[in-house]
Amino acid sequence: MIDTPLDEIPKINASLHATFATRKTFPLAWRQHQLLQIARMLQENHKAFADAIYADLGKPAFEVYMTELNLMIDRAIISAKRLPEWAAVKNLENHPDLPAHQKAWKPRVAPTPKGAALVISPWNYPLILSIQGTIGAIAAGCTLCLKLSEVTFNYAGLLQDLIPKYLDQDAVKVVCGSVPEITKVLEQKWDHIFYTGNGTVARIIAAAAAKHLTPLTLELGGKSPVIIDPEFDMELAARRVLWGKINNCGQVCVSPDYALVTPSSTAAFAENLKKACASFYPNGSLKSDSYTRMINMQHFNRIKSLLERTQGKVLMGGGMDEKERRIEPTVVLVKPGDVLLESETFGPILTLLEVEDMRAACEYISAQFVLCLPFRQSDLDPSRSDHPLVLYLFTQNEQLQQDVRKLTMSGNLIFNDTFMQMDVKVLPFGGVGESGYGRQVLENTFNCFTYERTTLEIPVDVEDKIHLRYPPYTAHAFEVECAPTLNVQIPESSPEGGLVA
Structure with missing residues (x-):
């Protein structure tokens, strides 16, 4: 990886705006290629x-x-094939809410590229989190500056070398470097910013974007909880939860961060986690070729510090290999207020917290708005105030599924598995509140980088139908243009039944 010279960054920004102004990126054939x-x-x-x-x-x-x-190979190909459908102008002449006399006005909505876009990608899933935004920006017809994370040095260097060989150098530019480079990038005016990362950095990016009123897509993660119904198959739940946790050594925004269990099921769940771990890594995780390491010593020491400071009981794992930056999948049983519950662990620690029942689990997750809910408010941790990116619930009880859906908020709600929502490409993916805003994957990513440009074509021969809008205003004009709506029959309704037929 070669750091981009700081004085080149304004030139990159200017060149991408200039390329967009030529409309080179507009033809669908160019985008598909x-x-x-x-x-x-x-x-x-x-x-x-x-x-x-x-x-x-x-x-x-x-x-x-x-x-x-x-x-990403699959989604790039799908995007090329589906692009004509996504980018098609939508004709609203037959919309059910359009008055008959306006059909001749040719109301249209055209998905239109926003301009010069900026994609800022993180290090934990460097390929998907840089390429997915790139696919969306190119499909939309934008020019693109791709800022790669300096932490994944080798990946960034490879992409820095390959992109100019495969993609139009007038339309796609790569910026590499650390704080000075991203600071300079954020000083420039962009037409959309697409960022994946954490809330601390997102606030900096949002503040920079606000100076130019630049729209944002933010995917920010957070503490994603798991609720374990004591009636669910503990062996299956443990296996699926642990698989979600060990992916990339827990360094992923949708990793199950902590599990809410009832006291009656804690022991069985913990024992089955140990059983699953032993089956995944028969010779131990620290030497396994099927287990990732921590990205650098800073993050290794962060996880090590959490394990040193927790007041919880380690039920599984905790072993480390500092030289190789490896930490075993670790399960810790804690009480409310423990350091492991303060922020996203972003590592191989699964925290267990006991709750009285499933309703108490909902209370804990929804602490920030629980005051408006009609049940007890005991043992709430006021620091838990962020809506998670994803909530995992293991249950086959349909009523419990509905209760959790009603009493909690999250970007995604997944039943009976972890992580697998990332493989379902037809679903929009994103958070809510502190876990981010905007949606991505395929057409949803395309939509991030476009806006709906509306058009009307008012016929010149309708003047006799709209002439009453002109001053001076008369009683006759009021009766024709305004009075009908004031006298319209409003449907009957009730809080219990909604619209009454």
Whole structure:
């Protein structure tokens, strides 16, 4: 990786705006070609990508292909094929709410590229979190500045080398570097910013964007909880929860952060977590080729410090190899207020917290608005005030599913597994509140980088139908234009039944 010279960054910004002004990126054929070039780049260099990510993260090649590379090849191809449908002008002449006399006005909505876009990608899933935004921006017809994380040095260097060989250099630019480079990037005016990362950095980015009134897509993660119904199969729940936790050593925004269990099920759940871990890593995780390491010593020491400061009881794991930056999958049983409940752990620690029942689990997750809910408010931790990116619930009880849906908020709500929502490409993905805003994956990513440009074509021969709008205003004009709505029959309704037929 080579840091981008600071004096080049304003030039990059200016060149991307200039390219957009030529409308070079508007033709669908150009966009489709660029999208397929992304697929070719990934396919033709797949081993180089897997090797680079392994060098940065120690991530097994299987995980790279399963959770990043193959997904992006697939989604680049789908985006190229579906683009004409996504970008089609929508004719609203037959909309049920359009008055008959306005049908001739040709109301249209055209998805229109916003301009020069900025994608800021993190280090934990470097390929998917840089390429997914790139696919959306190119599909939309934007020009793009891609700011790569300096933490994944090898991946950034590879992409820095390959993108100019595969994509239009007038329309797509790569910026590499750390704080000075991203600071300079954020000083520039962009037409959309797409950021994946944490809330602390997101506030800095949002403040910079506000100076130019730049719209944002923010995917921010947070503490994603798991609720375990004591009636659920504990062996299956443990296996699926642990699999979600060990992916990328827990360094993923949708990792199950903590599990809410009843006292009667804690022991069984913990024992089955141990059983699952032993089956995943028969010779131990610290030496396994199927387990990732912490990205750097800063994050290794952060997790080490959490385990040193927790007042909880370690039920599984806790072993470390500092030289290799490896930490075993670790399960800790804590009480409310423990350090492990303060913020997203972003590592291989699964925290267990006992709650009296499933209603208490909902109370805990929904602490910030529980005052308006009609049940007890005991043992609430006031620091738990963020809506999670994803909430996992293990239950086959449909009533409990409905209760959790009603009494909690989260970007995603997943029943009976973890992490697998990331593989379902037809679902919009994103958070709510502190866990982010905006949606992505395929058409949803396309929508991030476009806006709905509306058009009307008012016929010149309707003047006799609209002439009453002109002053001077008369009683006759009021009776024709305004009075009818004042006299319209409003449907009957009730709080219990809604609209009454």
